[in-house]
Amino acid sequence: MLEAASLTKTYVTAQGPWRAVDDVSFRIEAGEFFTLLGPSGCGKTTTLRSIAGLETPDEGRIAIGGQAVFDARAGVNLPANRRDLGMVFQSYAVWPHMSVLRNVAFPLEVHGASRREAAEGARRALDLVGLGHLAERSATLLSGGQQQRVALARAIVRPVRLLLFDEPLSNLDAELRIQMRVELRDLQRRLSATSVYVTHDQEEAMALSDRIAVMRAGRIVEVGTPDQLYLRPRHPFTARFIGQAELVPADLLRRDGGGALLRTRLGDIACEWAGDVAPGPASLLVRPEHIELHPPGTDGPNTAHGRVLSVAFLGKLADHEVDVAGLRMRVQTMSTARRAPGTEVTLRFPPERCVALAPE
Amino acid sequence: MMRRLALLPLGLLLAYLAVVPLILLGLASLKPEGFLDDEGWTFDNWRAVYLGPQLWPMLGNTLVFALGSTAAALLLGTLLAWLVERTDLPGRGLVRVMIILPLATPPLLLAIAWVLLLSPRTGFFNFALMGALGLDRAPFDIFSMGGMVFVETMVLLPSVYLMLAPAFRNMDPNLEHAAFVSGASVWTVVTRIVLPLLRPAILAAAVFMLIVCLVVFDVPGTIGMPVRIFVVSSLVYIWAAESPTGLPLYGRIAALAVLFVVVLLALALVYQLLSLQGQRFATISGKGYRPRPMPLGRWRWAAFAGVWTYFFLATIAPLAVLLVTSLLPFQTRITWEVLDRLTLDHHLAFLGNPRLLTAVRNTAIIALVSASLVALLSLLVSWAVVRSRAPGRRIIDLLAFLPLGIPGVMIGVGLITVYLTFTWIPIYGTIWILVVAYVTTFLAYGTRTTNGVLVQLHRDIEEAASVAGAGYWTVLRRIVLPLALPAVIAVWVWVFAHAARELSTALMLHGRHNTVISTLMWNFWSGGDGPRAAAVGVWLMLALFLLVGLWQLLVRRQERA
Structure with a gap:
């Protein structure tokens, strides 16, 4: 449905040229919800605006539904108003x-509808976002959440080829953000609209997306489903950016099917997933909530001895800081299972939750 | 409590400056000669004005001149602001600097320059075109309504630009982009999104320009008066300075003033309301995203040519012709032969003539004192208006704003009436009556600017100082003044430049002891001595360019810091 190939965009700044987008390529299938995720300045918004036609890349090609809307070599650059898109902006851009x-x-x-037809269509869209009762109100008299819904209704009022979202939820408060997230996802499913979404909020990206492209410094680091990126990332940056991660320097001793055996300061650790990491320097990823705490002396593979340094009580969960062979590791348990500071423990790293990654 | 007490003297001062001259002007219109100590009351002046033969042609001319200049300046100024702020016009940075230059050019000098360029008998352009195209008569006649509108448009354009450029700059570009992505064409985006969004700002600029055109004297006085095209200010000037009886017709002027004051004050109120409405549409986005400027495509260089044609017409050509004229031995057509006889005589005379030096000193004192008083009063008035909750604060705001709608010639006549009546304030015929006039006139501009700044200043900032133990004046001196300083300096520079070039009020209040540069130039010019007027003008412009240039340097350095 959408194909972006080798997009590159360089800005000239006072500090010299700056590559905002650097050889970015991806494909999106019809009906898919695709998210560009990354820290600010990673190029995700520039990429999105290039798809919209609001930014002109220096190189590359963008095709929507098989039609090239931008092709630097062929000199194709369809203006934004002829790309048949819907877009929701971070500032909502509701016309006051x-x-x-x-x-x-x-x-x-x-697009040529009569005033009456347009009004009818608009009412249907407003009903879809739950704003039907505010149709006649002046746009300046709306709350942030309501403006957000107006912007959404405006984007979906026509059946468009592609919906674009530029951090649409980042200006809302936390509770509303979660509520809108659910509604947005429902709406997108119901309309089965192909969507490209930009955010720096990894939780939002996980909750909404079919697939996520993680970006850094103008490049796509890795593309995958939320499951893949969380449980089996290929790149240390992804591991750190999505969720909490404990990364331990390691030496990959040997590959073992899809997994590997790693030598680390914690001892030898078996991982069930090692991607395409070759023997040699590597790192071990394990999430704090996947590390198990056992009574001291519980031996077995993938275990290490440690001592609890401190505990933070978070309500449902408890965060432990544990000293293991001179490394400080975070271990998260249910708060009912929390250990007091000073407690000696054995940590177990379940092989199915351990991932071997390239070295950082 | 202190704040309420501070409001009272401020209110009284403003009422004295703005309202007393108007009331006395109204009363004077009912006196036979227009002086308050005349015997008896009469409606003769009213009859002479409103049933007289001069009224309707003058009203027609005034309307055509004001509406024509406003419309042209608004159209071109909006276009210029859009080109500079929103498109990929080449050399936009230079345009932002260049636009300041015409602003420092006194309208009187611009009018004189265009007479020198387009007069049918001696105009340089006219003769150049006749030579180039083989015409046997001059293609342009500056002494016409068209000429007046043309020059006034050049005068107003930078002001329109300066009023609208921030509106274009502050508009969230995503509002346009949202429309583009929805499928709208450029034309639809401009007509249905951009222009409606800017409507309050554009309307406010329109009303402001209309007020300025209705009261301006320099251009109609220089270009229209010689061929008897009178607008209100030039007619008042004629009644005062060249009445058939030899005595100024102050009674008639006062009667005519009543009509214009009512109309202009109504316009001033409309302007006030429109500016308030403009704030409702404030659409500054939180995201500091500098978008790609709109590509003009093949229009890019056409727009570039248009913009520089404007600068050529508004600044370069007038400056050049003034400079050359100031070097001529006597007023004559500029030809190649004459260029051999250029002389510095008029410039040397300017530097050595004690009368000229007195005028320079008077101008400097008046501009300096007026600018300082306006800057100080503006800050005090704004602080009282924006911060206090006393019921009188709206009245104070209005009082400070009213004089914007009173023509300079009428303020002049009003002040003559006041200080011929209140003879115990002996400032009639001195430079101080001009200071009073300028403080009154320019306070409206000053308070608009400082109001804007203080509204943006969060109340917490001052309250934090109060809680820390600072008193009323300490808060003003240590917190408000430093934060508002850039705006106060801007007001000071603006008032200084305008007081130094102001002509109409100065002409009305002209006496033996308060000659200023602008009246001197006017006298040289209307006495037929163009080169000398030009020589004086060149030095005045140089001084104003330097002042404005220095200020811009200061502003830029501050922005960078």
Whole structure:
């Protein structure tokens, strides 16, 4: 449905040229919810705006539904208004001089619908986002969450080829953000609209996406489903950026099918997943909530001896800081199973939760 | 409590400056000669004005001139602001600097320059075109309504730009992008999104320009008066300075003033309301995203040519012709032969003539004192208006704003009435009556600027100082003043430049002891001595360019820090 190939965009700044987007390529299937995730300045917004036609890449090609909308070599650059898109902006961009209804009806009107048809369509879209009762209100008299819904209704009021979202939830407060997340996901499923979403919030990306592209410094680090990226990332940056991660320097001794045996300061650790890491320097990834705490002296493979340094009580969960062979590791348990500081423990790293990664 | 007490003297001062001249002007219109100590009351002046033959042509001219200049300046100024702030026009940075230059050019000098360029008998451009195209008569006649509108448009354009550029700059570009992505064409985006969003700002600029055009004297006085095209200010000038009886017709001027003051004050109120409404649409986005400017494509160089044509017409050509004229031995057509006889005589005379030096000193004192008083009063008025909750604060705001709608010639006549009546304040005929006039006139501009800054200043900032133990004046001196300083300096520079170039009020209040540079130039010019007027003008412009340039340097350095 969407294909981006070798997109590159360089900005000239006072400090010299800066590659905002550096050879970015990806494909998105019809109906898929695809997210560009990364810290600020990673190039995700520039990539999205290039798809929209609001930014012109220096190189590369973008095709929507098989039609090239941008091709640097062939000199193709379809303007934004002819790419048949819906887009939700971070600042909502709700036009303050129009009513809610006129805001939402605008895309229909500029596509030739009569004023009445456009109003009807706009009402249907407003009902979909639960704002039907505010249609006549001036757009300046809305709360942030309501403006967000207006922007959403405006994006989906026409059946478009592609929906684009530029950090749409980042200006909302936490509770509303989670609520909107659920609604957005429901709506996208119901419309089966192909969507590209940009965010720096990994939890939001996990909750919404079919697939996520993790970006850093203008490049895509890795693309995968939320499961893959969390449980079996290929790159240490992904491991650290999505969820909490304990990364331990290691030496990969030998590959063992899909897994590997790692030598670390914790001892020899077997991992069931090692991607394509070759023997030699590597790192061990294990999530704090996957490390098991056992009474001292519990021996077996993938175990190590440690001592609890401190505990933070988080309500449902407890965060332990544990000293293991001179390394400080975080271990998360249910708070009912928490250990007091000074307690001697044996840590177990379940092989099915251990991942071998390239060295950091 | 202190704040309420501080409001009272401020209110009284403003009422004295703005309202007393108007009331006395109204009363004077009912006196036979227009002086308050005349015997008896009469409606003769009212009859002479409103039933007289001069009223309707003058009203027609005034309207055509004001509406024409406003419309043209608004159209071109909006276009310029859009080109500079929102497109990939080449050399935008230079445009932002260049636009300051016409702002420092006194309108009187611009009008004189265009007479020198486009006069049908001696205009340089006219003769150049006649030579180039083989015409047997001059293609342009500056002494016409068209000429007046043309020059006034050049005068107003930078102001329109300066009023609208921030509106374009502050508009969230995503509002446009959202429309583009929705499928709207460029034309639809401009007409249905951009222009409606900017409507309050554009309307406010329109009303402001209309007020300025209705009261301006320099351009209609220089270009229209010689061919008897009168607008209100030039008619008032004629009644005062060249009445058939030899005595100023103050009674008639006062009667005419009543009509204009009412109309202009209504416009001033409309302007006030529109500016308030503009704030409702404030759409500054939180995200510091500098978007790609809109590509102009093949129009890019056409726009570039258009912009530089404007600068050529507004600054380069007038400056050049003034400079050359100031070097001419006597007023004559500029030809190649004459260029051999250029002389520095007028410039040397300027530097050695005690009368000229007195005018320079007067101008400097008046501009300095007026600018300082306006800057100080603006800050005090704004602080009282923005911060206090006393019921009188709106009245104070209004009082400070009113004089914007009173023509300079009428303020002049009003002050004559006041200080011929209150003879115990002996400032009639001195430079101080000009200071009073300028403080009154320019306070409106000053308070608009300082209001804007203080509104943005969060109340917490001051309250933190109060809690820390600072008193009323300490908060003002240590917190408010430093934070508002850039705006206060901007007000000071603006008032200084405008007081130094102001002509209409100065002409009305002209006496033997308060000659200023602008009246001197006017006298040279209307006496037929163009080169000498040009020589004085060149030095005035140089001084104003230096002042504005220094200020811009300061602003830029501060922005970088």
